[in-house]
Amino acid sequence: MLGLKQMFNMKCNNIRYLKIRFQALWEPETFKGSYGVIKRYFSNLAAPLLVLLVVFATFSQPANALLEIDVTQGRVKPLPIAIPDFLGSNESAIKYGHDIAGIIGNDLLSSGLFQPLPQNSYIEQFSSFSQQPRFGDWRTIQAQALVTGQIVMQPDGRVRAEFRLWDVFAQQQMTGLQFVTTPKNWRRIGHLISDTIYKALTGEDGYFDTRIVFISEKGPKNKRIKRLAIMDQDGFNLRYLTNGRSLVLTPRFSPTRQEITYMSYAGGKPRVYLFNLQTGQRETVGVFPNMSFSPRFGPSGRRVIMSLQNGANSNIYMLDLQTRGTRQLTNTNAIDTAPSFSPDGRNIVFESDREGHQQIYVMSSNGSNPRRISFGKGRYSTPVWSPRGDLIAFTKMSKGRFSIGVMRPDGSGERILTSGYHNEGPTWAPNGRVVMFFRESRGANGGPKLYSVDITGYNERQIKTPGFASDPAWSPLLN
């Protein structure tokens, strides 16, 4: 195994990017170099995780070929990528190899930026992981990138996955890593490899090794059972966190810990709670004279902002999770709710009906200088600040239609991503490129389902859930 220093040097010396160039919709393009990649790997190694990784030496010399795809227009021709099953030396390794290649293909396909090529079109069949690809064979089937890998079942019972990403035209390796994990975590290997590939080819962090917490809904509309549930970003490993006896709503992920804040009617009093995903421990953030609701973590994970109701009014409060002290941030005869911090912690976006109807406002995080930013026709609600800081996602209600949109923090550049009978409650992928929300279908037997859409408005997809699902909240990248 190589030292970290060596890994760093090797990657810097050998990597060239076949890349999809993201051009921010309203900003100069911000392409991050390979250092960003390395940094994240360090933090992965440092974290108490079961996954380890090393970088392989590459075969070929750096070339200057770069593929660039401009996605300024939103719609991008997906990059054709070949992902043969990873090789394995025994039956279970072969099975993992097949399934992990499938996870990678599915992740990349779901991003809308890649087109995994059908395996039955592949000409070259690998028999060894150390084999140099015959690039001509992959060019013939129009693959522009190729992923090769193998699975090794270690004597200690853990699963090791090694992979290489190849630039077919430049005929060189772009990156190569290995991951080791307990069999229980095997799906994460696929997601971590997907994130590595996404980053190598787009220059941006991926979002595949993430989870979604949401409200699972079952039963008729007037007797809905609502439960807190969590699953991997691709819908696997679903787990229920509450039993459905109490109404629960609006779960939100901590940006720094395996922790959720949400609202529950347990004990007949609607209150904001914390749920520790590692210990399963639940507690209220505090006991207030009236209802507390609409919680969200601050960027450090040490504070929660939420609404406290007092009679006809609801105002926004900040709560320090260490001291449990609260501080009132808004004081109006209105409904102020759905607060969301900017990622730098300096500002808070929220909705208020102080001028008659729901509109979006931004204030400093100490509550000063509130200013309205939404001025389009209709009511604006559920603002959520992007983890990149550049956009605010919202629900817009206009002429009987519910839309999901994004605007800049100063309110300019409004852009509707999807519109229909009822779309609500956006949440951001950690890289700020994808938004998830819920969509209600009509009728007495209708109900909500989860969808994701790119911030360009393209690549809308339904997220598979066992029944109805609402209030999705995306985790940060797991570490």
Add this chain to the structure above:
Amino acid sequence: MGLNKMMNRRTGLKLTAAFLAALTIAGCSSNDKPQVANPQQTATPGSERDFILNVGDRVHFIVDQSTLTPQAMDILRKQAAWLRQYPNVTIQIEGHADERGTREYNIALSARRATSTHRFLLAQGIAGSRMSTIAYGKERPVALCDAENCWNQNRRAVTVITGGAVPG
């Protein structure tokens, strides 16, 4: 809303809440628990059934509003009279909103509706110690169609008896 207003004008505000509720059932499917099956049936005075049948347990609201309509105030005056007659009865006022709003705002909006109702009953002389409120937002609809004649039934404040009523 339009239907209710029209009916009220025609009958000079003499419609009972029971009749309104019966209309609701005819208009769209409603599975709310204490509803009126047969207004002719008798109820034990001071019972929960008596309250629902002969007084009316709910008031309705205009879109996005929490102000009480004249009809709502009429019902709440009757509720107050009944509650004064049975001083051991305690109540919880449930605020609700229709589905045509966002979740968190509707929770706050329904809290406003429960608060308006609570304040009106306080002004009618009902002790605060007998009353509590809870806000359910759009999470507990009673009428399930995708149309105004259902949504106007869901925008409501329901006075639920929590104790002290005569059995029956």
